[in-house]
Amino acid sequence: MLKVWGRANSTNVKKVLWCADELGLDIERIDAGGEFGIVDDPDYRALNPNGLIPCLQDDELVLWESNAIVRYLVAKYGEAPLAAHDPARRAAADKWMDWATSTLTAPFRDVFLNAVRLSPDQRDSTCRDRGVAQCATLLTRVDAVLADQPWLSGEALGMGDIPLGCMAYAWFEMPIERPTLVHLERWYQRLTERVSYQRQVMTSLT
Numbered sequence: 001m002l003k004v005w006g007r008a009n010s011t012n013v014k015k016v017l018w019c020a021d022e023l024g025l026d027i028e029r030i031d032a033g034g035e036f037g038i039v040d041d042p043d044y045r046a047l048n049p050n051g052l053i054p055c056l057q058d059d060e061l062v063l064w065e066s067n068a069i070v071r072y073l074v075a076k077y078g079e080a081p082l083a084a085h086d087p088a089r090r091a092a093a094d095k096w097m098d099w100a101t102s103t104l105t106a107p108f109r110d111v112f113l114n115a116v117r118l119s120p121d122q123r124d125s126t127c128r129d130r131g132v133a134q135c136a137t138l139l140t141r142v143d144a145v146l147a148d149q150p151w152l153s154g155e156a157l158g159m160g161d162i163p164l165g166c167m168a169y170a171w172f173e174m175p176i177e178r179p180t181l182v183h184l185e186r187w188y189q190r191l192t193e194r195v196s197y198q199r200q201v202m203t204s205l206t
């Protein structure tokens with residue numbers, strides 16, 4: 001049976017849970033990280049030497065890095081449109097997955113930590129506001145793309161929507177000032193209508 005290690009309120013764990021749910025896969029989730037600890041235990045470090053979540057086990061395979069896990073699940077268990085066999089469609093999905101991690105994650109993290117995760121006395125409002133401004137600039141680029149297509153992956157939901165989709169829930173739930181981005185908001189609305197997104201992503205942030 002598929003097993004994933006990681007607390008359910010982690011954005012990176014949500015990517016895996018949502019992807020598995022979209023694929024109709026049964027997955028056993030084991031709490032780890034944050035208040036649950038475990039990630040520094042030698043047994044866990046033998047699975048993921050980074051001491052981070054998520055980590056997937058599928059029989060003999062042990063895999064860490066949330067985007068790699070999503071790619072693996074889709075490649076092994078997925079069908080179109082989630083699995084894109086056409087190289088150009090696949091590359092378009094990869095592009096958004098990589099962009100979310102390489103470009104959006106750092107400012108998003110500044111906002112999330114200082115608006116949600118840290119205790120109020122630890123929060124840095126300057127860091128949060130700078131992060132909000134940077135995210136707003138980056139999400140304006142996403143909004144422009146979504147003016148011409150319903151999903152980041154094209155005409156149907158695909159892997160490319162998964163990382164940003166998980167971040168979008170937090171973005172729209174956090175007590176921050178957001179710019180009005182109508183196409184992004186419509187895309188998010190479409191996400192919230194999906195049962196698997198409701199089940200796996202629209203859950204506690206803390």
Ligand SMILES: N[C@@H](CCC(=O)N[C@@H](CS)C(=O)NCC(=O)O)C(=O)O
Nearest residue numbers: 010011012033034052053054065066
């Ligand atoms: N690039 C990694 C990042 C993993 C990561 O930073 N995970 C966070 C949770 S979102 C973590 O393990 N934090 C430590 C903890 O929860 O104890 C991935 O995408 O899987």
